Amino acid sequence: MNNKLLTTLFALLLAVVLVGAGALLVLLKFDREGEAESKAASIDEVLEASVDIPEITTNLLSGDFIRIAFKIQTDSTETKEELEKRSFQVNNLIIKKLANMEAADFQGSQGKIDLEDSLKSEINDLLTKGEIVQVYITSSVLQ
Numbered sequence: 001m002n003n004k005l006l007t008t009l010f011a012l013l014l015a016v017v018l019v020g021a022g023a024l025l026v027l028l029k030f031d032r033e034g035e036a037e038s039k040a041a042s043i044d045e046v047l048e049a050s051v052d053i054p055e056i057t058t059n060l061l062s063g064d065f066i067r068i069a070f071k072i073q074t075d076s077t078e079t080k081e082e083l084e085k086r087s088f089q090v091n092n093l094i095i096k097k098l099a100n101m102e103a104a105d106f107q108g109s110q111g112k113i114d115l116e117d118s119l120k121s122e123i124n125d126l127l128t129k130g131e132i133v134q135v136y137i138t139s140s141v142l143q
Helices: 001-038 045-047 077-085 086-101 108-126
Strands: 049-058 065-074 132-143
Touching: 045 049, 049 077, 049 086, 065 077, 065 086, 077 086, 086 108, 108 132
Parallel strands: none
Antiparallel strands: 049 065, 065 132
16 A cells, blocks of 8 residues: 555656646746847837938949948947947948958948948947947949
8 A cells, every 4th residue: 555655646746747847848938939029129129229321432442433321220229329429430431441342342242241240340349338230231333
């Protein structure tokens, strides 16, 4: 009789542990999904923290010229305000960067992606608080 009682108690304890572990896994899964949803910024939040860089026309190293515009997404409205104040520095940085590029650098998407990544890094170096999340080329004409 004692063995039967012990086996029943062990089975009951095992069932409780398994149900508890299952409930914990479900809770953790839903919590992670909630975190991902809260971390993903809505388009309104993205636009609120973004700065438009108007079209810039400049010569390239190859003798061609480019007209290009950007939208720069920041991590907060405070960073956006700082970036707007530093717009002359950003324009200068972009013009210098483009002056060292050739028309061939803009063939295909990889050259544009490299430019966006490079500008993101260099603009982040200018900022005293916050950071650039993404640089987008919104228009470009190469002639």
